[in-house]
Amino acid sequence: MRNSRWLAVLSPVGFLLIWELASRSGVLDPRFFPPPSVILQTLAAMTRSGELPYHVVVSGRRIVLGFLLGAVPAVAVGLAMGLSRPVRSLLMPLVSAIYPIPKIAIYPLIIFYLGLGEASKVSIVALSIFFLVLLNTMAGVIGLERAYFNIARAYGARPLGIFTTIAFPGALPAIFTGLKLGMGFALIVIVGAELLGSDAGIGFLIWRSYQIFAVDAMFAGLLVTAVLGWLATAGLDWLEHRALPWRP
Amino acid sequence: MTLSPTLPQVQTRITVTGLTKVYPQPRAPLTALRDVTFAVREGEFCALIGPSGCGKTTLLHILAGLTTSTSGTVTLPERRPGQLPTAVVFQGISTLPWFTVQQNVEYGLRLMSVPRRARRERALQHIRQVGLLPFADAYPHQLSEGMRQRVSIARALATDPDILLMDEPFANLDEQNRLLLQDELLRIWQEHRKTVLFVTHSLDEAIRLADRVLVMSASPGHIKTEVVVPFDRPRDYRAIRQDPRYGTMSAYLWDVLREEVLRGRQV
Numbered sequence: 001m002r003n004s005r006w007l008a009v010l011s012p013v014g015f016l017l018i019w020e021l022a023s024r025s026g027v028l029d030p031r032f033f034p035p036p037s038v039i040l041q042t043l044a045a046m047t048r049s050g051e052l053p054y055h056v057v058v059s060g061r062r063i064v065l066g067f068l069l070g071a072v073p074a075v076a077v078g079l080a081m082g083l084s085r086p087v088r089s090l091l092m093p094l095v096s097a098i099y100p101i102p103k104i105a106i107y108p109l110i111i112f113y114l115g116l117g118e119a120s121k122v123s124i125v126a127l128s129i130f131f132l133v134l135l136n137t138m139a140g141v142i143g144l145e146r147a148y149f150n151i152a153r154a155y156g157a158r159p160l161g162i163f164t165t166i167a168f169p170g171a172l173p174a175i176f177t178g179l180k181l182g183m184g185f186a187l188i189v190i191v192g193a194e195l196l197g198s199d200a201g202i203g204f205l206i207w208r209s210y211q212i213f214a215v216d217a218m219f220a221g222l223l224v225t226a227v228l229g230w231l232a233t234a235g236l237d238w239l240e241h242r243a244l245p246w247r248p
Numbered sequence: 249m250t251l252s253p254t255l256p257q258v259q260t261r262i263t264v265t266g267l268t269k270v271y272p273q274p275r276a277p278l279t280a281l282r283d284v285t286f287a288v289r290e291g292e293f294c295a296l297i298g299p300s301g302c303g304k305t306t307l308l309h310i311l312a313g314l315t316t317s318t319s320g321t322v323t324l325p326e327r328r329p330g331q332l333p334t335a336v337v338f339q340g341i342s343t344l345p346w347f348t349v350q351q352n353v354e355y356g357l358r359l360m361s362v363p364r365r366a367r368r369e370r371a372l373q374h375i376r377q378v379g380l381l382p383f384a385d386a387y388p389h390q391l392s393e394g395m396r397q398r399v400s401i402a403r404a405l406a407t408d409p410d411i412l413l414m415d416e417p418f419a420n421l422d423e424q425n426r427l428l429l430q431d432e433l434l435r436i437w438q439e440h441r442k443t444v445l446f447v448t449h450s451l452d453e454a455i456r457l458a459d460r461v462l463v464m465s466a467s468p469g470h471i472k473t474e475v476v477v478p479f480d481r482p483r484d485y486r487a488i489r490q491d492p493r494y495g496t497m498s499a500y501l502w503d504v505l506r507e508e509v510l511r512g513r514q515v
Contacts, residue, residue: 145341147338147340147341147342148341148344150309150314150336150338151336151338151342151344151355152359153313153314154312154313154314154334154335154336154338155332155335155336155355155356155359155360155403155407156332156356156359156360157359161359165344165355165358165359166344169344169346169347170346172346244346245387246345246346246347246348246387246388246389247389248389
């Protein structure tokens with residue numbers, strides 16, 4: 001157990017060490033592959049200057065707002081589709097048709113409607129997680145034991161009561177699965193959208209660094225994206241743990 | 249001169265008359281219940297036994313309002329504020345896993361819109377009664393199957409129902425725990441004397457718990473016969489088992505039931 005934990009540290013540290021040595025000795029061209037120590041220095045400098053925090057906050061805000069805008073209606077519609085066969089029959093063809101479209105392909109259209117401002121960025125994040133959360137929520141409700149609904153109805157639950165005391169808490173584990181999958185997609189989509197048309201955010205930072213040939217800053221942007229993704233996943237895990245104390 | 253000669257000595261709580269349930273099926277409609285007629289008096293503990301698949305659970309679900317009947321009538325007490333006409337203890341999954349013991353017991357009261365403080369008090373009282381006070385904040389997965397059924401019983405009693413409907417509540421328990429829970433149910437029932445309809449497939453359980461045993465036929469189910477259990481209360485299980493009447497009753501019920509079980513298997 002202890003040994004395998006050390007092994008887990010060994011591979012990234014070893015990888016960085018080999019990179020550093022290869023870059024410094026000239027095996028790798030340091031103009032294209034700056035050594036990790038230089039990337040870290042750039043990262044520190046960009047943090048001190050306030051440039052990096054600014055772009056992180058911009059991207060982070062877009063993700064959080066997009067998440068709320070996408071997840072809340074997705075849960076509501078997903079619960080309704082899971083509970084009611086007619087609603088499911090009505091909406092499922094539409095969902096199945098739109099779900100597989102890569103959301104970034106819709107981005108030009110969104111810019112066309114909403115302009116280059118924040119609204120288009122938040123919307124693309126919301127859109128990219130909406131269907132994932134919806135489908136997971138619906139599957140979560142459909143998978144619930146009939147016995148739970150019988151208990152609710154035997155004690156006189158009305159539709160709203162079944163919604164709030166059975167369908168929502170019962171589907172919550174599946175909702176979190178949808179949110180976690182959605183987080184990955186949200187990062188892909190927001191960075192992609194910022195690369196395409198934006199004047200702020202991590203994607204913009206990477207794109208501008210490319211244009212001025214600042215390879216170390218490009219790597220810094222990638223590193224920040226990775227850390228942001230890891231933090232978001234850890235945050236959702238924590239929230240899931242808090243929201244689902246009843247799970248064995 | 250007579251004063252109201254038709255007034256019954258004891259009130260009837262459940263009256264079922266000519267109840268029939270037909271499930272529409274693509275090929276041929278399936279008759280689950282055919283012309284079921286019986287009554288349960290106030291404060292009576294009534295057991296319902298029958299071969300598996302005879303429609304016992306369907307009958308209980310109709311009484312609980314979970315299913316509608318095709319024809320026939322069911323008469324239950326009027327709904328009064330702060331009380332449910334019927335409360336159900338289910339077989340198998342009978343607790344909601346996302347609620348604590350306390351929240352599970354409060355569940356019926358919450359749906360009845362009992363104010364928070366009042367439902368908390370009522371729930372705690374019934375949690376104490378089933379001996380689960382130290383587990384009030386535990387979740388169902390942390391409890392044994394027997395404890396979960398006690399939670400379910402507490403939830404039913406907390407709603408102060410006129411009628412307690414129990415659908416094979418101890419079927420998933422091992423023999424020893426079943427005996428303990430039967431004892432506990434009888435002890436609690438002695439205090440409330442609720443009207444109980446207890447569905448079971450166990451002859452022993454029916455004789456041990458009930459005042460009267462209704463026997464259902466194989467599908468389509470109807471009431472084939474009924475037997476009054478002669479033992480006094482509170483009952484001592486060991487004394488009952490040694491009583492010669494226990495053997496006679498058990499043998500008689502098995503004779504009736506065996507015929508139906510065999511008939512049910514031929515279908």
